[in-house]
Amino acid sequence: MNIDYTKNPLTVTSAPHLKNPERTSTIMLDVIVALLPATVWGVYVFGWRALAIVLASALSAVLSEALFCYFMNQPITVKDGSAAVTGLILALCLPVSVPLWIPVIGSVFAIIVVKQLFGGLGKNVVNPAIAARVFLFLAWPAQMSYYTVPGASLPVLANVDRVDAFASATPLGALKNGKLFEIGLYDTVLGKVGGCIGEVSAMLLALGGLYLLIRKTIKWHIPVAYIATVALIALIFPQAEPTWRYVAYHVFGGGLMLGAIFMATDYVTSPITKWGRIIYGIGCGVITMVIRCLGQYPEGVSFAIMIMNLLVWYFDMYTRPSKFGGVEKKK
Template sequence: MENKLIVSLSPHVHGGDSVQKNMYGVLIALVPAFLVSLLAFGLGALIVTATSVAACVFFEWAIVKYLMKKPATTVCDGSAIITGVLLAFNLPSNLPIWIIILGALFAIGVGKMSFGGLGCNPFNPALAGRVFLLLSFPVQMTSWPQAGQLMSYLDAQTGATPLAIMKEAIATHDSSVLANLPESLNLLIGLPDSCMMGAGSLGEISALALLLGLIYMLWKRIITWHIPVSILATVFVFAGIMHLVDPVYASPVTVLLTGGLMLGAVFMATDYVTSPMSKKGMLIYGVCIGLLTVVIRLFGAYPEGMSFAILIMNAFTPLINTYCKPKRFGEVAKKK
């Protein structure tokens, strides 16, 4: 029996989906990771996150109202709040407030509003802000406070991150250095082996908290599995091959659980605006991000490669969308 398209007159039932609903759904999914960051860094996590969110919302409101001369109705859609939270999740918990504000200005003013606002930006605004700060203030952006200093902010003691230890093992070609890494279970839950271990940025403390956010977004159908699963699977396979070739490279499980890999795969690479539209395109996009991340981590100058990998593939998204166009409805296939 042939399936026929039935076209009926209005009124039609609305699907209930909206930009605002999806944005606040993502914010709910970020709650577990935020709570873990508060448990790990306390006052520092609260100050950095509150400053970033407030600055992003303010700059979007000011730019829309006074520069674009439009009603500032988009401020309440949740996109500026998400940019603020994700920017904060990519920062150390002792970053000075003025640097956070500069990062928020770049993320909203340059990364988003200069292209026309939500839906027009080719690059993820939060990652654009993070990379801008990393290149402009490399010392402040790579000084990682040790976990457990709940009431410390600017005077918090810093330490080495798991990614720095992995990079040291590669640089010295000494696999014994990897013994200083926390256990995989501790990386999963978000508990360092010692308070002397710098945990990293706010959003990369607990892989489990980020996975809970992934499950929630999949349950609510905010995102699909294609991008996060393809990124994580590619990283696991590529890192596993490198570990088998030379034990100086960390195990694939450790690679998955360290740094901003999980945060980027779940919350940043899946950004609606900057990721491909088709399922095939999403898989290509995710595989390329995974490959680039491992290559930069293992052979690049920076210990972390997730931010750069996502931004690079953001630039290729229009090309992927062109290559992976879905078949037109009603088109008759040409006979060979």
């Protein structure tokens, strides 16, 4: 048996010679699939304008990454899907009434400033979508906190006049004023309330989270620790009666579900160890509730996650698994 090695040289690599077919783009696709129900619901509740915002955000995220890589003479990395995920998540935490240039600016900021300037995928310190949301919120607070009622007929592309006719209260906005939301819990969980495009349906977000858990894309530690901490703090310090409804609005009413399941679990900016993840989730919960209950803003999920993102290195280092065999034997 003769083989022409010059034509068909054998490949020599270091072991292992097997590889799991799952790759970064598979994971990103999983996240997009998990977000689809909530996205479709957002479009159903808020109309085609919601879709326009999602597309504007996702496309500008992908495009800005492609252009950045092109002009920086780097390999173009949009195929891994992470830019699309960033754009989608950013769109989902915007109110439907924002002008269409807001998601575009947000995506460009997220991808170029927060992600690419730090070295691209895997090197960013904070979650790009969250940083962009915080940036937009601080730069254009009026646009970013004007929520419309579900089903309001808004123009698909043109700017929305911020008139009172369509303005809607949000569950957390009501809690901020010390009273429970007038819309029932059932509609809140389902998502028939005012709020951000993708945040309103707690139920569909939880469904997406379940999908990610089954696919083993995320582990339960961060979402459970985060949501449980928020619920526990609301339970101990209720500011409205009855307590269980107060707790429920805190859990289902704001951005907690989207934040805990999809943003806080972002691999790049969350801890790598089991206990690190649990502590990180608890930290997110505490900061969220401090901002919601004591701070000026009704919502604190994005601030909380961003602050905790900065501490991930410490969680990783201080929750290092003890190596197999424990301590060295004394010589």
